[in-house]
Amino acid sequence: MNRVRAKLALYVADVFASVPRKDQRTKGDCYLRGLMLDGRRKSIQAMASRLPDGIEQNLQQFVNQSTWDPVPVQRRICDRMLPLVNPTAWVIDDVSLPKDGRMSVAVAPQYCGALGKRANCQVAVSVHAASDTASCPVPGHVGWMDAT
Numbered sequence: 001m002n003r004v005r006a007k008l009a010l011y012v013a014d015v016f017a018s019v020p021r022k023d024q025r026t027k028g029d030c031y032l033r034g035l036m037l038d039g040r041r042k043s044i045q046a047m048a049s050r051l052p053d054g055i056e057q058n059l060q061q062f063v064n065q066s067t068w069d070p071v072p073v074q075r076r077i078c079d080r081m082l083p084l085v086n087p088t089a090w091v092i093d094d095v096s097l098p099k100d101g102r103m104s105v106a107v108a109p110q111y112c113g114a115l116g117k118r119a120n121c122q123v124a125v126s127v128h129a130a131s132d133t134a135s136c137p138v139p140g141h142v143g144w145m146d147a148t
Contacts, residue, residue: 008029009029012025012029013025014076018068018073021068024066024068027058028073030059034051034059044056044060071140077136081134085133086131087135088130090130091127091129091135092127094113094126095125095126096121096123097114097122098112098114098119104122105122106123108120111123
């Protein structure tokens, strides 16, 4: 178990190296451990309840309000994942998010795959590196489709 903890600490130090503040990196470590724990629910509240140092407000603030840039973290995770995935295909997919209002970016009446009909929604495009055994999203290749 100590070996796993040591490897996770090295991983966290590597992928969160671009995060400027130590307290943010510490919260990132806690958040990743929460994602890795057993349990079906990976909500902030559920993860905080399973972590000995999991303070719900800290995790919530890390995910929703911290000022760190997620793109370098996502890129570093992808850099580490690509050799493991050994992609044999690049999957381009659209993701539709039903929305009630019109205040979010790119919300419009359009075909919504999640609902199987035309509805008020956002549609994003993502790119994933994929093989027979694994896949990972490729950061920087996600964008909102033109809703017009």
